[in-house]
Amino acid sequence: MSAAIQVDGLTKRYNSHLAVDDVSFEVRVGEVLGFLGPNGAGKTTTQRMLTGVLKPTGGRALVLGRDIVSDPVGAKERMGVVPEVANPYMEMTASQNMAFAGELYGLPGARIRARSQELLREFNLWERRDDIAKRYSKGMKQRLILAMSLIHEPRVLFLDEPTASLDVESRRMIHGRVRELSGRGAAVFYTTHNIEEANVLCDRVAIIRDGKLVALDTPEALKSTFAMSQSVVVSFSRPVEAAELGALDGVTHVEKHGDKLHLFTAAPGALIERLAGYAQQEHVEIVSINTPGPSLEEVFVSLSSDTSRSGGPR
């Protein structure tokens, strides 16, 4: 796959503060790249440089071959953007907002009308197209913003926390649309705080910490690299004392999560056998048992907090 977004040594400095430090990566055609990091890590600054809002202090970024600094208009024509905090114009209807977005991208009137109808129907806003956006719910406003960003059929999409605090229906709709766009060959740069969202939606995940890219790989590859802890999650037909299970051989510690007990061990296979013996001895039935792998959350927490790690992506 060829690169739709090519980033080389991108750097942003505010006086003595280095907000983004020599970040390099690419987003391939048809790929969804998740961009994760704790608050203040440099996620939004990176997206703003890539979308031409902020001028980089160093490095360069190409969007479908167009340099965002030397040819910002050419690069912006090819991208659709949902900024971190963005609203439609509240005093305007959905149709008027869509028409305005289309005019900003230089589309002819007939094309604007056709695309508006298509997108407003897809995002379940067609019936309310003549309502001013002020009357919309938060999810509807966000869907309208996404529809506006797609009016010119961009081949590259930048989404900054597009599903933050949205209802399930809107979130699913946006996820579905992102998958569909990626399936049609669009490159998606997806900034999110939500690790599970990155896990299920993204082909690869980049993790940024203190302005540096500290990891870049597929979610599964990252998880296997960071297989720091193994565990067995078990639930019984009646409550059992966590301390009793903690006393079993090989259990390093126990955590209770709802009706499940999370038993950490270096040897999950042997522990399962001991749990079966415990259940038989105590006349209690095992309702469920599984051995979850390391989560992307563990990878994220490890990379976000470990100050000893070097800056290069793995």
Add this chain to the structure above:
Amino acid sequence: MMRKCWAIAKKNIRIYYLKGPVLIFGILFPAFLFLAFAIGRNVPAGSLVPGLIGMALFFTASATTPAILPFETRTRTLERLLVAPLPLSVLIGGDVVSAFLYGLFLSAIPLAISFGILGAVVTRPVALIASIVLSALCFALMGTLFSTPPTDEPSAIMTLANLVRLPLIFFSGVFVPVSAMPQWGQWLSRISPLTYTTELLRAGIGQDVQIGPWWCITALIAFSVAFWSISMALHRRNMCRRLAL
């Protein structure tokens, strides 16, 4: 790019023409100020005309642009404009066009009063049209300069704008013709673009002028170029700071 500029202007017309600060400081405030000056004073009706039209142009054309960017910052619509494929000059240009049209359309009211009620007569149509068109443009650009501080408080910018606009009306030939001012006042009047508006209007309706029409036209163009150049430089520097608000 012209189409994109017009799209911005249309959006502004739709949203900002009827915003409270624009109506208050663009229409009501100058209207009451003028009435406070004119009512009950033994002033010839014809002498009120340049001041009436000039003040209307001055306040209306410079009213919308200061409000637009703070509102866009506050309502979180600015970043979407910044990621659109258009140069900053087109974005600000759209604001100027909407402000220019606001000044131009609303000047129809004082023009109707001047020619329908106060009995003014046009003697030099070119001077009159030039004064209206160039002044609306110049004051729209002046409003753009007011809008450069990065804030999301429209009232803060309106206060700043009035700090500049209010003193200007007292030595720009609005209430007293430039020729009737003391020498120091006449010198001071030369630094105000509004002076050239009122002088050009006086020329247009056959009244005595202190500054020739061509000087007035040149000065209004020079002020426009200066306002545009300075405001664009400041907007380029400050625009991204708005996103941190």
